[in-house]
Amino acid sequence: MDLRELVYVWHLAMHTKAWRHENELWAEIERRQLKLSDSVKTVADWGPLVAIQPFVHDVAWFQQARESYRAVPVLTRFDASYPPRLAESNQPPLVLFYRGRPSLLPRLTLAVVGARTATRYTRQALERLANELPPLAIVSGLAAGADTFALEMALSHGWPTIAVIANGMDRVYPASNLELQARIAEEGLLLSEYPAEVWPAPYRFVARNRIIAGLAHGVLVTEAARKSGSLITANYALQNNREVFALPNRMGEALGTGTNELLQVGAKLVQSGADIMEELQFFP
Known part of the structure; x- marks a missing residue:
């Protein structure tokens, strides 16, 4: 799993929570100045990740999440095609699912x-x-x-x-x-x-x-x-x-x-x- 997939899995687990909780991960990634090429281990010590452990330990849920990550078109905050206007706006979504252009x-x-x-x-x-x-x-x-x-x-x-x-x-x-x-x-x-x-x-x-x-x-x-x-x-x-x-x-x-x-x-x-x-x- 790389950081982009971690962001996706976090989003699936946290999208029903308040926006502040969902975007905690991205705020931490920015605070540590991490890039997509950095290992996911660079945030392994981040305490709030415990919130998704029940999801990750659910084998069926985690497998479905990883399969959807590979199959479903998404834009994440890591992607160059994520709209800059949206990224700079109030409460931008961590992940956008899309169909089309x-x-x-x-x-x-x-x-x-x-x-x-x-x-x-x-x-x-x-x-x-x-x-x-x-x-x-x-x-x-x-x-x-x-x-x-x-x-x-x-x-x-x-x-x-x-x-x-x-x-x-x-x-x-x-x-x-x-x-x-x-x-x-x-x-x-x-x-x-x-x-x-x-x-x-x-x-x-x-x-x-x-x-x-x-x-x-x-x-x-x-x-x-x-x-x-x-x-x-x-x-x-x-x-x-x-x-x-x-x-x-x-x-x-x-x-x-x-x-x-x-x-x-x-x-x-x-x-x-x-x-x-x-x-x-x-x-x-």
């Missing part, structure tokens, strides 16, 4: 998030923006509503399309997005920090949001209520010094309350694609 990750990227009950307003606004913007990489979750509209828009225009899901690659949620998930895995990039057989849960959607914000250069919120997961993504974006954009909405619209409040506290108002590119043009 990781070569899309360095592209200029706009995250699009919004309500699961997003209306035709979101779809129409995205189509208008698609006609006014250069071909940006679009990253979103794979939820119903705004996420789906954004990913479908990107695919229909031939733009790089990245979906971050809150479950294992062998699960689809919502079930209505079965074909969309398969198409993104084939034509774009599907990402998850969760191994196979993991179903979504409320806290996993929140955790997924930090990855979306970490991957993006800017985050566009289309429609959102006052208490919305989309606002969590916007908050992560602010923590990561990302640009935050919002579509204005009419007074009294429940799904406009969150976006209008974002505008009140300093998000960039979007009326055209130029409003987005005015901020993103400075990125390489």
Whole structure:
């Protein structure tokens, strides 16, 4: 076992724990200034490794973990293809499972998030923006509503399309997005920090949001209520010094309350694609 595989095994054992516990190993690797070529013995004296001993001593579990390591495409913090933006963000995942094209990750990227009950307003606004913007990489979750509209828009225009899901690659949620998930895995990039057989849960959607914000250069919120997961993504974006954009909405619209409040506290108002590119043009 080398250090990369140790990171993978640690992730499988610890992904259900708090992020702080999962990333203790990487923090220790950085503290010791270790490289992939260094022996795993260089951390053998690190006390917290006892946390995975029950897993490693479970012969069936450990064998399955090692087999999946060889068979399943993953990006780890050791890999040159792990996105630098994500690595520098708040709470980056130790391991990302993927299907599709990781070569899309360095592209200029706009995250699009919004309500699961997003209306035709979101779809129409995205189509208008698609006609006014250069071909940006679009990253979103794979939820119903705004996420789906954004990913479908990107695919229909031939733009790089990245979906971050809150479950294992062998699960689809919502079930209505079965074909969309398969198409993104084939034509774009599907990402998850969760191994196979993991179903979504409320806290996993929140955790997924930090990855979306970490991957993006800017985050566009289309429609959102006052208490919305989309606002969590916007908050992560602010923590990561990302640009935050919002579509204005009419007074009294429940799904406009969150976006209008974002505008009140300093998000960039979007009326055209130029409003987005005015901020993103400075990125390489």
